Amino acid sequence: MLTAEEIQEIETEAGHYPKREAVCIDALRIVQRHRGWVSDDSVHDIAEHLGMSDTDVDSIATFYNLIFRKPVGRHVVMVCDSVSCWIMDYDRVKKHLHERLGIEYGQTTSDERFTMLPIVCLGCCDHAPAMMVDRDLHSDLDPQKIDSALEKYK
Amino acid sequence: MTGNFDKPLTERMHSDGSVVDLQAYEQAGGYQAIRKVLRTGMTPMEVTEEVKNSNLRGRGGAGFQTGLKWSFVPRGKDIPNPTYLIVNADEMEPGTFKDRLLMERDPHQLIEGAMVAGFAIEADIGYIFLRGEYTLAAERLARAIAEAYEHHYLGENVFGSGYSLELHLHISGGRYICGDETGLLNALEGKRANPRSKPPFPPSVGLFGKPTVVNNVETICCVPHIINRGAEWFKGLGRTRDGGTKLFGASGKVKRPGLWELPMGTTVREILEEYAGGMRDGVKFRGLLPGGASTDFLVEEHLDLPMDFSSLDKAGSRMGTGTMIVLDDQTCPVGMTWNLTHFFAQESCGFCTPCWSGLGWAERILKSMEEGHGQPGDLDKLAFQTKMWAPGHTYCALAPGAAEPVQSALKYFHDDFERHISEHRCPWR
Amino acid sequence: MATVFVDDRPYEMNAEQNLLHGCLSQGFKLPYFCWHPALGSVGACRQCAVKQYKDEHDAHGRIVMACMTPASEGARISIADPEVVAFRAGIIEGLMLNHPHDCPVCDEGGECHLQDMTVMTGHDYRRYEFDKRTFRNQNLGPLVNHEMNRCIQCYRCVRYYRDYAGGEDLNAFASRDRVFFGRHEDGVLENEFSGNLVEICPTGVFTDKTLKHHYVRKWDQQFAPSICVHCALGCNTDAGERYGSLRRIVNRYNHEVNGYFLCDRGRFGYEFVNSDKRFRQPVLRGQPTSVAAAHRYLEETIAKGRVIGIGSPRASLESNFALRSLVGADQFYSGLADQEAKLIRQMLEILRRSPVRTPTLREIEECDAVFILGEDLTNVAPRMALAVRQSVRQQPMETVKKLKIPLWLDFGVRDAMQDAKGPLYIVAPYRTRLDDVATATFHAAPDDVARLGFAVAHALDSTAPAVAGFDDSTLAGEIAGALKAAKKPLVISGTSCANEAVIRAAANVAKAANAALSFIALECNTVGAALIGESPLSAAFQAVRDGYADTVIILENDLYRRALHAEVDSMLSAAPHVIVLDHLPNRTTEKAELVLPAGTFAESDGTFVSSEGRAQRFFQIFTPQNDVSASWCWLKPDRWRDLDDVLAAMSAEFPELAAVREAAPSASFRIAGAKVPRSPHRESGRTAVLVNINVSEPKPPEDPDSPLSFSMEGTPDQPPAALIPFFWSPSWNSIQAVNTYQKEIGGPLRGGDAGVPLFEPAALNGQPYFSAIPPAFRPRGGEWLLVPMYHIFGSDELSLAAPGIAQLSPKPHVAVNSSDFAEGMEVEVTCAAGMFRLPVRIYPEIPPGVAALSAGLPSLAGIVLPAWGKIERAR
């Protein structure tokens, strides 16, 4: 079931388009913002709310990088793996995070605190290497900066 | 870094990184262009002509003449309704970080640009299509749009002129292909962002089947200044035929990675050496991608080329987004090519064969090469694949973009590839 | 037409089309995947690349996709240019990267479009050395099998399923080289046309699951051209057999009728032929008996005189005619229930006087305003629903033409059209599966359906009678306006409402709107049976009741499905001798003294008349190794030696049926002295049909009735349309070989399409307006008007004996709109036929006082609808 708040947010966005199905991606994002990820049930609820089939909503959901169709931890660490960061020693950042969190890409720490994912260029190339944790950008990363950045996310 | 030239796009920005709000923007002469257009009774065609005369070329990468694009939009009474203006703020091209600055620091400039552009194409509704990771830009744009609505700059009857424009911010679900203007249209319609066939082109059949213009953030930001100060002034900003200033950037192991508003046609060397401060100590220059991941490598011999669309086209590369990615001698060119190809393979929408299939294969070849398992025939296979991705061979420009760095890397760094194969390892590891 | 130069030689091509279409029409072997003549071009696979040159001085050229490039006057292209040859080889190499090496165990092997194109392109050696991507397959239900690892991402499946057929539960997931085509989760594909995926998919992702259970290669099957027996539309099929069992049905292209597509009932209903319950030898008083004994009994009983024959709407013209000849014209009854017989007679009368011929399915696709009165097409005449679904694109297409977007440029057209749909109005007692594309729907009791129709006619032409006391004139006006504005308006109606006024109303609308008129009957030869026999069932019952007859011969007809059981019981017990010819046991055969094993379509030749009035021939697919034979063979007099004799006798007696002889070439037809082979060449050289037993072959059976041979021997040439047992030509082993049988791709077959229309248009519209308009429906307190609700899977008698179809058949139920009941509640429906316990479904759109009752399901057989009945909560 979508919450009243989710429905209201979806409807606000829906007002921006001439067609109801056009709000599908916004709806997925809204639900994900509230729940962390988009479950099968959420796919179904969104489909129902927009008068679409589950299949069609899922087809869209699985196309986009920022829609998570699997559960994630409380915080999502997205590490830029694109070219400028790669030049600026992305490997070290990745290795440090792997070791620090004890997880690989796509995995979640056992305390469900962090999920780690690769992400394409964050547009922070002049301060590479970079990562995003939830909605925050962290740049000019080195192991110390990573450690102190992660501290903030409980 | 200051020079003796106008910097219309960035001059109002606060040095502390905070946002130029509506009040500050107006104090600095903002919202005068739209006032001029509406108060002096310029017609949409006149605005379009002015922009055409300014020789403004799209800053999204392809460099298409903006005024010309606008002139393709059907006008008059019998045209399908509504007309849409879309600001392409998807900026996902690796190595590119220019539009972010414009949106985070001076969002009203973009809004005013959208208003003028919208007026020129007689748009009723505008969307800013913003990539999801740009959270700060999202906040600031949303705030600025709200301010503009509060002051009745947006919405019905702008400045009592009878012109109306609704402007919405759409935040993307995240996918490089959304940046392609027709993929973007599908994304905005809530669909999978596969590109569309062209023809029909967006100015005749665009968003929801209606006439639509898609322009890059930086392109739109230039528009108010062209109206305020005239086409000739704008042309005069550039050092070469392609007019205006341009946001140029540099990343990689340079001393001062960053972004600068410079005259169009500033040479590669100036940007690299004067603005970016040259290479970091201990590393040497080997090459650079002049404008994002989907441009051809340039090497030493190209450093004195002016950075503009025509000059780089002539040199067999492209200016792209104008944000260069610098390769140094401590970094493996094969690894870099793999990284780039990995990006394109991953971001392929999965629609046309040379792209979804060929990029995946090329990526695997490069990975195995980098990991020391390269085979003698691999370079031929790679070279063949890049031909499969040539413009027109694929459905959209993603794969042709992916071909550029690979093709040029094979040309300029051929020995490095050979060494990976013959030594069964990456010499940089 | 445009002159296009291909490798410097001029060819005439259709200028309205693309270069791929033009090249294929000219017979060039230009490979392709994502393009399909019915789906248009999208440029996904990039396989059809050619070199295009600006002019004759352009030595360089550039590679373009043939399917995305118009065949414009003076265009110069090369197929043979080495660069483009290499490009095409590169594409197929790319497509094959992830494709498994599983051809030997793949159901598509040997008739695979991908295989054909791979060979055509010359890709033979795999250079790819990495892991292949793998997927989990889904269970998509009993009809279609899913094997995703074989996918080449051509997007045909979703384009067909969603864009063409209107399905919503199949789509593309994920991206890059991992696009998954399937459902959100495992489950039966919901669309009634899902089986076409089997032919749409160029490789073995979607295959026929029913074939899988008794798989044989295409080249090991014996085929014959056939006609679908599962509804009245007469879709053309090819059916394949091996070792005495029917293995599958594939689409047989007929430009005018089914085009490239069948419905799932038609494709998968065939398995009743293989049922182990089939009668395979005569049964006399419950005991198997010999053919000779059966014949002796038949002759003796008939010799005693006083015989009547009851024909059948699911038996061929020939079988009905043979029975009629045997018992005498006055003693022959059509086998149709009374109400249905009356409706069909009415329909035929209207059609005979109509100045326009009933449209073919292709013509229906081209209609630009459609008004459906009283029919749930998807469940009654499924393939027509698919045609109507295309018709709603006609009007928006005008906008597309104005934008100068070529009509074959599929995504361009769809982007420009968006959700715009042309007029489609559906007026029926309850929702239908076409409502999603309807402009408006109106749900009413049959009499009110008719009244709205009459009102529309009146709104179109004030000389058509007005409807007294009619108050919903807005909708009538809207429909009239849409029909009037259309270039090709169409009215569709039929027997579903079991209401004569509905049919007459449809006739009035068609006359007033100058529209085409399409009437739908229920069974594969309903129209044919009605043409041969006028008297309905009750007259047969009367004859027995009156002691007029003591022997009743019943032809392929379970009377218990058509009349009240009490009436059938009393008739059958009053008749001393009951002889039944049928395929499968049913209540009627249970009562028979003698049952003769009647051949199904697979074991018989014959002709059906579709509801379009098109006579179409089907041919025996194999000779059964038992006593089964066509009903007409059991019944015919000795002087008729073969099918042609039956046809000759029939046309002598029924001038209206004379054209039936033209439905297919006669048995003496030969191509260069040779018959048409039923089996494809076995490229393996392994020609023994009975390899599993012995390689020394028995002599193949003779076929005196048709120009087809029971072997792979015969003409290598393409036979006339009615005789095409399978589509094959050199290099084209897949169903795409149909390209080479068409004059122009997507157009008529060479030599014309199969079948002959029986009703020629009248010179003038001799049909006066009907003026008997029923009063508005008034709900009766305490009683419900029970109307039939048809189910694509279940309402058809024969396909229900196919396990896959049976599995999809809904449980019998009654649909109402009443607060007295809740969804799923058990109720008792009591009517003249008795009391039936059923679950209730709540359909909010059904008008008060009307209830829709599952029709044709075995447990509800014998309820003659419409009827009045009570519905009460079960105790």
Ligand SMILES: Cc1cc2nc3c(=O)[nH]c(=O)nc-3n(C[C@H](O)[C@H](O)[C@H](O)COP(=O)(O)O)c2cc1C
């Ligand atoms: C794969 C791909 C990605 C693109 N990404 C962007 C982008 O992020 N931002 C952008 O402005 N243009 C992008 N473009 C270019 C757009 O298609 C389009 O040309 C541009 O938005 C037009 O604006 P302009 O004329 O102002 O440059 C992309 C093109 C392709 C093929």
Ligand code: SF4
């Ligand atoms: S499933 Fe078949 S039809 Fe669909 S894209 Fe894959 S190969 Fe093509």
Ligand code: FES
């Ligand atoms: S058939 Fe032309 S691109 Fe697929």
